[in-house]
Amino acid sequence: MALASMTGFARTHGTAGPWNWAWELKSVNGKGLDLRLRLPVGWEAIEAPLRQSASRRLARGNVSANLTMARTDASVSVRVNEDLLQSVYAAVGRAAAAAGAPAPALDSLLGLKGVIEVAEPEESEAERRQIEQGLLVGFEAALDALIVMRNAEGASLNAVLSERLDAIERLTQAAEANPARRPEAIRAKLAEQVRVLLDANSNFDPDRLHQEAIMIASKVDVREELDRLVTHIAAARAMLSEGTPVGRRLDFLAQEFNRETNTLCSKANDVSLTAIGLELKSVVEQFREQVQNIE
Template sequence: MAIESMTGFARAAGTAGLHAWAWEIRSVNARGLDVRVRVPSGFEALAEAARKRLGGAFSRGTLHVNLSINSDARPAKPRINEAVLAGLLDSVARLPASDSIRPASFDALLGIRGVVEIADEDEDVLALLEAPLLAGLDAVVLGLKEARSAEGRALESVLTGHLASIARLADEAEQHPGRTVEAIRARLATQVQALLEASPALDPQRLHQEAALLAVKADIREEIDRLHAHVAALRALFDQGGPIGRKLDFLAQEFGRESSTLCAKAGDAGLSRIGLELRTVVDQMREQVQNVE
């Protein structure tokens, strides 16, 4: 199973009767799943259907979903709600006569909300469009799935390259002559000798003991072993595929921690160069990992 990106775009469009519709989804990366749906008034049921379908298809990402509907029908016509108007006339007729109150006119009654309604040519547009809109929703969800999969394949290629560079640099650090305990001890011995020449009163035996302890602490054997272990774990995740973004992010942080420690321990110019290059590659990988579902 391949990995998927959290970024992508998909569109599905069609017509039904005199109506043209279009679904669009834009997906960007996020810590969790956030589905934001916009539909025309009266189509709220389709918004809920979109949330359910997208929630079942994806586990991470911010999804901006938009449904647009355009109609080529003739302009809407006004319609008098005769039942409401009759009720108003009946109420007015029961009012006591008064010289200070003018009789209600039709234009005043027609201005009351609910008396005049705007009727579309289609008695029930939702009933007409529901089936094709749901089919279009399925199509646009599938399209987004394919777009994110294609982006995921490209991401995997980039991340595999970064991983190969990390493995190579870990091997270079392991084989570098400056990382051996002997080399570290020799460097510290030179520093101890310089201190003794500058300050003859210092205890030579104590200084050599401290130098030996520092030599052991400066060894990067553990960092190299952990780097190799993280490389193997990351390759296993690539083979697993699916929504592995959070695990990749954790491993990328671990790579960053080991590369920083290696740089801190490196007392050799060659090892420092390897450590800095390693940190650069890890930072580049961490940026790309943020887009993986």
């Protein structure tokens, strides 16, 4: 199974018995699977199997499924409800006479609800089940097309995410090799800061300053952050190669990437290391935004 996006569109159409039907499916990002069905009145019986089919084949996404239907035959019957028409005519006539108004025209009453009844021929139970089965098969075909589009989009996202991971790896290696994080560079910078403090105030205790310097040196070490970034990169690449719905896990991993880069920036003891950290934050944010589209 390929990496899939949550965005896609599909449309299928066909016939079932005396009906023309068309399915239109749209899918966008979502935290879970949310199927929103729009069915013509009278066809609600197929809702449950439709939801089962969608949940069996899709893991995440807000999916809108719209079914439109039209009869192919013209065998409809039109009947005038004469009893209702006469009753209405008599009542309106009495009201008109009482008001001194002319009697109503008969054709003006034909538009009243219930006066004209239009009836479509009813299918037998067996015919109804056969039509419903045709609609379900059509929905499966629409799902096939939607999944093809989501997979194609997923392949593109896979390439983009892989590029972002390559960039994160290059920047992590650059931070690893940055001269500012070498022990001698940290010691030299701290020693310079101590000298400045002693020159400004000779009352500072040199031993206490030395202890504080050791503590500060341990706080600015980004070894753990770099190691975790390397681990997260390997984990992300493994997920991209799984071919299963990994969007939720990748989203969590993106948050961990962001956490490590934030810590790296806060610990940076040199402007060059800070610059690498800020670039890392930018690439990690791009990675996180693209992950939001993954199923």
